[in-house]
Amino acid sequence: MSVLWIVILIILGVASFLCLFRIFRGPTIADRMVGVDIMGILFVGITAITGILYNLSFLVDIAIALALISFVGTLALAKYLERRTLDD
Amino acid sequence: MTEVTVVDIIGYIVIFVGVVFDLLGAIGLVRFPDVYNRLQSATKSVTLGTFGIMIGILIVAGFTPLGIKALICGVFLLLTAPVSAHALSRGSLRFGAKMWKGTVIDSYGKDKLGGPQIESEEGEAKESKEKDDEVA
Numbered sequence: 001m002s003v004l005w006i007v008i009l010i011i012l013g014v015a016s017f018l019c020l021f022r023i024f025r026g027p028t029i030a031d032r033m034v035g036v037d038i039m040g041i042l043f044v045g046i047t048a049i050t051g052i053l054y055n056l057s058f059l060v061d062i063a064i065a066l067a068l069i070s071f072v073g074t075l076a077l078a079k080y081l082e083r084r085t086l087d088d
Numbered sequence: 089m090t091e092v093t094v095v096d097i098i099g100y101i102v103i104f105v106g107v108v109f110d111l112l113g114a115i116g117l118v119r120f121p122d123v124y125n126r127l128q129s130a131t132k133s134v135t136l137g138t139f140g141i142m143i144g145i146l147i148v149a150g151f152t153p154l155g156i157k158a159l160i161c162g163v164f165l166l167l168t169a170p171v172s173a174h175a176l177s178r179g180s181l182r183f184g185a186k187m188w189k190g191t192v193i194d195s196y197g198k199d200k201l202g203g204p205q206i207e208s209e210e211g212e213a214k215e216s217k218e219k220d221d222e223v224a
Binding site (some may be wrong): 004008011012014015016018021022028029030031033034035037038041042044045048049051052055056057060061063064066067070071074075077078079080081082083 | 102103104106108110111113114115117118123125127130131133134135137138141142145148149152153154157160161164165168169171172173175176178179180182183185205
């Protein structure tokens with residue numbers, strides 16, 4: 001079954017590199033923010049899969065914290081994108 | 089641990105389906121023409137794919153602490169990812185990101201922003217390149 005885990009992690013890595021391509025290449029700043037958001041959700045999945053692969057329970061805790069940070073960060077970036085300020 | 093049961097195989101299949109959804113969402117993020125299409129493709133399928141990964145981990149691990157925490161993480165993701173995608177699309181429309189030129193209707197732009205935010209046929213590539221330089 002280790003081949004299956006390697007294939008899954010390679011597919012998730014390819015998906016992360018596609019997001020990275022969009023972050024580098026995106027025409028506007030909004031495209032880059034979309035890429036960062038999607039890449040955060042992908043990293044949550046990668047961390048959880050690493051947790052079940054090595055049977056380490058605390059990696060799923062890290063995945064929960066990562067999802068929370070990604071959510072709050074994306075909300076802050078969207079607010080900044082809407083007004084270009086952070087003061088209201 | 090070396091023996092693979094039927095429940096494990098079902099869990100592996102669910103995880104693999106979720107990973108394939110993730111990959112398709114990332115391909116859509118690269119291939120679609122404007123911000124809103126990219127957001128629509130990527131957010132929906134990547135959210136469902138990661139939720140599938142979490143459900144597969146729950147099936148493989150059973151009701152151990154790892155499985156319960158994976159379920160909590162999946163439900164949290166399912167609740168928060170649409171909220172952040174909505175905020176991001178609203179912010180990019182207020183920012184002035186133009187829609188693709190094949191877009192049919194833009195009711196929000198017509199009502200609130202004084203005109204549909206659909207890009208014209210020519211001159212958009214130059215303008216977006218200028219905006220890119222300004223950002224960089």
